[in-house]
Amino acid sequence: MPRVKAAAAARKAGPTKRRLAERFPAGEVVTDMAKKQWKLGLPVGQGGFGCIYLADKNSSKSVSTDAPCVVKVEPSDNGPLFTELKFYQRAAKPEQIQKWICARKLQYLGVPKYWGSGLHDKNGQSYRFMVMDRLGSDLQKIYEASAKRFSRKTVLQLSLKILDVLEYIHEHEYAHGDIKAANLLLSCTHPDQVYLVDYGLAYRYCPEGIHKEYKEDPKRRHDGTMEFTSIDAHNGVAPSRRGDLEILGYCMIQWLSGHLPWEDNLKDANYVRDSKIRYRENIASLMDTCFPEKNKPDEIAKYLETVKVLGYAEKPSYQSFRDILLQGLCAMGSKDDGRLGLSLVENGALKAKARTKRKREVPGITGGSLDDTTCSSTKTDETPQGRCLRTRKRVRK
Numbered sequence: 001m002p003r004v005k006a007a008a009a010a011r012k013a014g015p016t017k018r019r020l021a022e023r024f025p026a027g028e029v030v031t032d033m034a035k036k037q038w039k040l041g042l043p044v045g046q047g048g049f050g051c052i053y054l055a056d057k058n059s060s061k062s063v064s065t066d067a068p069c070v071v072k073v074e075p076s077d078n079g080p081l082f083t084e085l086k087f088y089q090r091a092a093k094p095e096q097i098q099k100w101i102c103a104r105k106l107q108y109l110g111v112p113k114y115w116g117s118g119l120h121d122k123n124g125q126s127y128r129f130m131v132m133d134r135l136g137s138d139l140q141k142i143y144e145a146s147a148k149r150f151s152r153k154t155v156l157q158l159s160l161k162i163l164d165v166l167e168y169i170h171e172h173e174y175a176h177g178d179i180k181a182a183n184l185l186l187s188c189t190h191p192d193q194v195y196l197v198d199y200g201l202a203y204r205y206c207p208e209g210i211h212k213e214y215k216e217d218p219k220r221r222h223d224g225t226m227e228f229t230s231i232d233a234h235n236g237v238a239p240s241r242r243g244d245l246e247i248l249g250y251c252m253i254q255w256l257s258g259h260l261p262w263e264d265n266l267k268d269a270n271y272v273r274d275s276k277i278r279y280r281e282n283i284a285s286l287m288d289t290c291f292p293e294k295n296k297p298d299e300i301a302k303y304l305e306t307v308k309v310l311g312y313a314e315k316p317s318y319q320s321f322r323d324i325l326l327q328g329l330c331a332m333g334s335k336d337d338g339r340l341g342l343s344l345v346e347n348g349a350l351k352a353k354a355r356t357k358r359k360r361e362v363p364g365i366t367g368g369s370l371d372d373t374t375c376s377s378t379k380t381d382e383t384p385q386g387r388c389l390r391t392r393k394r395v396r397k
Contacts, residue, residue, distance in 0.1 A: 153332065
């Protein structure tokens with residue numbers, strides 16, 4: 001209990017109160033709460049207060065560059081990893097995810113698996129660590145390298161996979177609150193698989209099946225990422241299912257059109273909020289602004305209209321949202337074939353999408369935050385990609 005209180009106090013204290021993480025040497029062994037030992041490999045990035053290392057089960061061998069896991073490490077009295085860890089412990093155990101995949105007959109579920117966590121003492125200091133799946137390129141890098149445009153099919157395929165994730169985490173009592181391209185990572189080995197990461201803002205909206213009440217808190221106004229955060233969040237209301245679906249709607253518009261109408265004045269949070277409210281009342285106007293051509297993506301308008309009528313505590317019909325997006329695929333003569341149609345990104349440049357299995361070199365870090373798990377090279381702090389791992393403020397003003 002004292003550790004829980006200390007972590008909660010650290011979250012409130014803010015970044016100026018947090019200690020920097022010590023760099024661990026390759027070969028350092030940590031033991032999780034289940035007494036499993038993990039060997040750390042080379043660091044793949046360092047943030048403002050913690051590090052991410054390649055990792056594998058402890059053995060006499062050194063950790064290879066193809067290691068299947070990463071370990072996130074922070075001083076134990078820091079808050080960000082503690083918040084994320086609680087989500088993974090409750091909702092991302094491998095057996096939970098596999099059970100859901102089998103029950104829903106999915107090919108995969110885009111939630112990184114949690115493999116263990118614990119505390120590690122070194123040089124008189126205590127560190128919290130978490131072991132999880134290692135992932136690859138983030139969509140923001142791919143989006144920017146693709147001239148800030150995804151095809152309509154890519155947007156719809158991505159959104160269908162994200163809906164699968166949202167249904168899963170919502171059914172496990174959590175809302176994400178910060179869906180965006182930078183928090184969506186591709187699998188290292190399957191470029192058509194996308195994973196939602198960074199649960200530092202994840203909120204347990206329905207503990208023990210009891211939904212939190214709608215309550216505006218001035219101290220929480222505009223939480224999230226300014227371009228995409230929900231109207232509820234702008235008003236200081238805690239994340240919810242409808243909020244996540246609204247955020248995904250804004251992402252779809254940006255990915256397809258290249259912009260959002262309020263991006264010209266992100267420093268004015270109230271302007272962004274008021275713009276979203278105005279366009280929510282007239283979704284046809286939003287579509288005209290973002291898609292001035294005649295051939296508009298009607299499925300996105302219908303999606304937003306459906307989100308609009310959801311109550312704060314109402315359970316969405318996820319299949320209804322999927323059906324809307326599937327109708328969009330059908331209207332363009334396509335189908336849900338699971339192919340994202342994305343090119344790979346290495347060192348900021350587009351590469352042709354791999355169509356056959358090949359021997360994979362470890363790519364460079366691809367723009368994650370400390371809350372991301374990535375495939376990466378061993379070059380870390382001095383590379384532009386490594387610098388992207390420094391902790392980002394979630395509210396961009």
